[in-house]
Amino acid sequence: MYKTIGIIAVVCVFLPESMTIVTREEWGAKPPKTPTLFNGPSPYVIIHHSYEPGACYTAKECQEAVQSIQELHQEVRGWSDVGYTFLIGGDGNVYEGRGFNVVGAHAPGYNDKSVGICLIGDWRTELPTEKMLEATHKLIEYGISSGYIVKDYKLLVPIFVLLLIALLPNIMMAYVTREEWGAKPAKLVEKFRGPSPYVIIHHSYQPGACFTTDDCKAAMRSMQEFHQIGRGWNDIGYTFAIGGDGNIYEGRGFNVVGAHAPGYNNRSVGICVIGDWRFKLPPPNMLEAVHNLIDYGVSKEFIAKDFKLLGHRQVRDTECPGDRLFDEITTWPHWSAFPSQSNKKINV
Structure with missing residues (x-):
């Protein structure tokens, strides 16, 4: 026996009764602004946690959690809709997000x-409940059997949910380590006690944007060489960098004294x-990566x-992070108008 479920009123799928799904209408979703379809099947499955809101264990709590997300x-x-394809509640139900192939x-x-x-x-320090993990397995298995997910899919686990690597094999990460981008050793590593009260946004100016x-x-290596050799610093100056490929590139890393502000x-x-x-504004995948990293x-x-969000120009006389990007971050939560610097700018 099967029941029909509408995916954003565009795609209809059939789900086995053994998998309980709560439709968008049932959890009280607002309409998406601009849903866009892509051709499946998907070669990747990516696991997230919400962090906030916290775990929900009743249908009412989970519906409210999805509404808040x-x-x-x-x-x-400012996104079109809830960001996820589906969500899993502590009640063991699958909650319809954007849906397959959206x-x-x-x-x-x-x-x-x-x-x-x-x-x-x-889920930083403990695993989700068995029924949440079971619902995740069933959803993936259904996606494969229905042709929405390729049989040899890759499971990607962003750095925020590392405990979930117990779910399935063939894990990948949308995160590039120092070793992976070919970093030279730091001359000196000085640490400080966190958490950091400030996040400071930069642009590289040079090298220009990279999209592979x-x-x-190569851009990371050139920045490190410039900072270590040209400026005599211990290492690349930044904590992290964001590439036009959407990846997060490890710089000095959290709680390491930088050379950027x-x-x-x-x-x-x-x-x-x-x-x-x-x-011009960085493409959406770069801005999403910044949000996800924060x-x-x-x-x-x-x-x-x-924390307070600042642009580099607020703590040094520079046009960094560029007028267009700076205008963008002033609209983000946590941006602070203070401190501010003079209007004299240099290309850094």
Whole structure:
């Protein structure tokens, strides 16, 4: 026996009765602003946790949790809809998000070729319940049997949900380590006690934007060489960098004193969005990666919950992170108008 479920009123699928799904109408979803379809099947399945809201264990709590996630994604982040393809509640139900073959907003660089599954709750120090894991397995198995997910799919686990690697084999990460991009050793590593009260956004200006992983790795190496050799610093100056491929590139890492913002290097996370963003905005996958990295930092207590978001120009006389990117971050939660610097700018 099967029942019909509408996916954003565009795609209809048949789900076995053994898998309980709560439709968008049932959990009280608002309409998506601009749903966009892609051709399946998806070669990737990406696992997330919500962190906040926390775990829900009744249908009422889970419906409210999904509503709050959609509100955050639509109203605060300006996305078309809740970012995930599906969500899993502590009641063991599958909650319909954007649905199969609909472009998501959950994994930069993979939104048009993946199924994003969010397990509602904070799963940093413990595993989700057995019925949540079982529902996740059933959803993936259904996706394969119905042709929405390829049989030899890759499971990607973003850095915010590492405990969930117990779910399935063949794990990948949308995160590039120092070793992977070919970093030279740091001359000196000085640590500070977190969490960081500031997040500071930069652009590289030069090198310009990179849109393939090979190009972004080369950009990281060139920045490190410039910082170590040209400026005599211990290492690449930034805590992390974001590539046009949507990947997060490890720089000095959390709680390591940086060289990116005078007066703030021992109390901030410096994120460089690779490219020149004076006149145009970075593509959505880069901005999503910045948001995801910050969310992860807060969830792991590397970044204070009440952190202040600044542009580099606010702590140094520079046009960094570029007029267009700076205008964008002033609309983000946590941006602070203070401190501010003079209007004299240099290309850094």
